[in-house]
Amino acid sequence: MTNVDIASERTALQNRWAEVARPETAEEWLARAEEVSDILAVDALERDRANVAPHAEVQLLKDAGLVTVLGPKAHGGAELPWHVVNKIVRIIARGDGSIGQLLGYHYVWAWAVRLVGTEAQIEAVEEQYTSGNLFFGGAVNPRDADLRITEDGDELVFNGSKTFSTGGRVADLTVLEGVLEGTETHVFAIVSTDQPGIVFPGNWDNLGQRLTESGGVEIRDVRVDWAGAAGFVDRVFQPLVYNTLNVPALQAVFNNFYLGIAEGALRTAASYTREHTRAWPYGGKGKKRGTEEFYVLEGYGELASKLWADAALIDAVDLEISEILHDARENLTERRRGEIAVRVAAAKLRIIEDGLEAATKVFELTGARATSNSVGLDIYWRNLRTHSLHDPIAYKKHEIGRFELLNEIPEPSWYA
Template structure:
């Protein structure tokens, strides 16, 4: 199959052009952060209503993409901003603080861009970078359910009409809103299975995106099913995946730092909501003998404790970004392992603080905060749902094994 891919050209491979306007161009890291803050301010007011009514965020995603933020990791030599990993994480956290679902939806878009940067051929990179700069969004079809093992059963095969994909995926965050669905598929080569990331047009014949996600959190991420029924794909859309983990690369750390950023954003959102509610609505406990809940000494102490934990998580995330940037610049066994561990440390703390902030919001705000119309429970529900992406207990194991036994963590997309 490799010969067919490498000998291919990029004729006849572009889906029908959209009439949408070309997105704004983000100039640099500072511009990206400014644009994220402006969007977050626009997204936050309706976040509770979107969650309550499960109102899919089509207009918000159009505005998100139009801002240029979905192209910020496209390298400068290809016309993008080429922002740092820290900026990518901060942009993600800023949006997630306003709306956890909107913060998560682009995660796999940026993951696919990193797979493309690491393993794609120059002509593939140019093609897909151009599509992103033009406003195309990537979803994902990576995970599969129904089996206790992690073996992928979606197949990439060659038939009389060319290459095709057959299979079913779940947890396909963003696929519902995407122009392309990067899909993990397995091809048999020389008696063994080899995994590729296949960029499949959302509107290709045989693609069915099913809106069947009914998790109690991250409700509007579109994380449902995708069915591929003999979907014909061009060889130009097939990017090596498995081989990118047979050498030290930053695909895993980049994927994970975004997950840490989503959790951090959820924590920030819950913390700010708790501050506002206690200041404006909560009553002090009778034994505090104060007029306002914000004067309750135990409430003040609890907020202080939570603020310290949040600041620590933010610091670890920024530190992790520096390690990821260093590994991207000079990928090697040690630099990639150090990046993975730094991100694992950040994920351990962002997981904890996002859950704690979502829960302590109610402890500090009081019974009135549980009224259904307020939608304040979304912070904990979103955090609990997203932090289940991969178990935090394995982060602690990876960190401990690295420092105690000098064991490098495994290279895969889940760390």
Template sequence: MSELAQPSAPVAAARPAAHLIRDDAEAIAIAHELAAEFRQEAAQRDAERRLPRAELDRYSQSGLWGITVPREYGGAFVSNVTLAEVVKIISEADPSIGQIPQNHLYMVEGLRLDGSDWQKQHFFKLVLDGVRFGNAFSEIGTRSVNDVQTRLTPTEGGYVLSGKKFYSSGALLADWVPVVAKNEHDETVVAFVEKGSKGLTVIDDWSSFGQRTTASGTTLLENIFVPREYVLPHHLAFDRPTVMGPIAQIIQAAVDAGIAHAALNDTIAFVRQHTRPWIDSEVEHGYEDPLIIREIGDLTIRVHATDALLRRAGEAIDLAQAEPTEANVAAAQIAVAEAKVLSTETAVLAGSKLFELAGTRSTLNQFNLDRHWRNARTHTLHDPVRWKYHHVGNYHLNGVFPPRHPWL
């Protein structure tokens, strides 16, 4: 082990030590407590594009970022049903905050699957202390999403990392930035780069109309030295059957499910408080309009169906995590794909239907209700659900297992 890779004090030492969550019930209870806080200024943060610095400190120090650390390393290792529920609860309050730990949680699973014993001891301790991982995974302008140009080149004692990344959710407020790169064998690896490392620059240039406060931006990687102990052979997670992909996807589905809940709740609140009935309904209040009632019923059914598929997907991942056979992993991939399709379509629909049912007044800037649709439309673009329809159909009709990658 190189001297530079010796265990160090947590880089989040300026923050209070994170609470240690012991079980699933405690995780869900804390998520509800935080969601009540995060909801209060979510609309203002979005309108002002104000990064949730204090909120993120509360979130990571609550212990929720460490709930998937294995028990043998001190974590609660909650079920994936609970993981999805926690992400959904937080995302209903503020989906930008809900999305930020997406890749942190992904990397915890990556370490669990393929980290060395030293890496697990070192990084799991940091996670339980409240340290946050960001990400520098995706690039822009390449042939496809898995065409990685960032390179890790061998040098004395480790590697030199160089490249440029985009869509770096959470990186601006992270303590470490895991970077997807190709090594000298053209294998996909993840290099863990500590914030403040020479050559690492994260630019605050995220300009999307949705998910505006995810602390994302461009990440520049200029000849950064990375000790060999900080490099994870991430390709191994997809060379064999694992739940790496399904866990990545269920977190995304949970964010979208949270957005759907928020849009439906705000639709109901606005209709109850402000919406006038249409003249042909011959009723006094908008909430008595039979066609509005019918549409609220339809949206509610879709949101509840999304919740059910999300829970079912979590149960499938739990089974495949315990017994990672080809068949179990494929079943988990398909279950998550089904949840992802419905959460995507329900979130986008709920964000749009809000205005149809609530009426013209709901479009006023003072309410900022368009954030639900903007957030849903932006976050659901991570991968195309049209391909999930194909994989689900091919699995059920022809018994064809889906490919293994982070988007399935």
């Protein structure tokens, strides 16, 4: 199939839902995600190598209705629970890890107004993005200096830069975060991405997750009405423990696209082995195919069992955090917040270690010819290795250890 054929096929497929009723049940939405994932998988490797901003891929997500599944039904959303939404992220990541990450971050930023906003802000933002089928990005990398915020009458003026800004040029809306000058007050706000004061240098050219638009951003005199400062009433922030769920929620999303990438690696490798891997000629008589080799069967059995176990843990944790995210915000205690953060960290630890093992060991199970660039098995390791460096896994182990040994919960931070 030529690149022209692939492009033509994708165009036909991505329009297939124009005259089709939207899914209604969770199962139907997961099936829709499988369709999208299959479309993305067709040319994921070619698009990764081209490293072009994924406008078409985001439009595909929009056409499929996946962008608004968290949004209110009254405005065209599906009001799916988080444990189902995370499965959608996982499914998309099987076909394309970069697009799985983009969609997962979008969901968290779409929920950000519920994490910190007032009731009026929640209603306004959810109506805006759901009815408009809008896609979120975020300029909230905490390792950089905070954006500087100054007051100008009834407006806040944001300035500064971030070295990472996932979503970048493909986002309709961007979440900003900064500190009000002369104070320690942090302010979140949602703004339109398409404005002169938001400038993307287009400098994301990394080893993996190449289509996540995670490069830098310059924020130049971006103005927000005080009324748009999330969670502020009369210019005073109204704190809740629930505000700090942004990190556990985002890290739970990580777990799912990590798992999706690892599952994609195993699925692609297994397909290659069934079709191409040869038996080792010195391993005994009678073996004609790689699928008859003991070490190949053993290897796939070991990797599959680990990923199944990881999926079971991630599913259980997702059910827990989903219940918390959909509960009344006032109900969350510091203790419960800390417990779920530890559970998310434990799942992250397992899927990173097992996922990287899977993405590496598949080469042993497919054979030397599978290292060909035309096969592209390297994309899974590159994607998982790149994003799993987001924050040191050693600190997750430390948090889990302190909880297990000393019954201490982690203090809320930008990474815990």
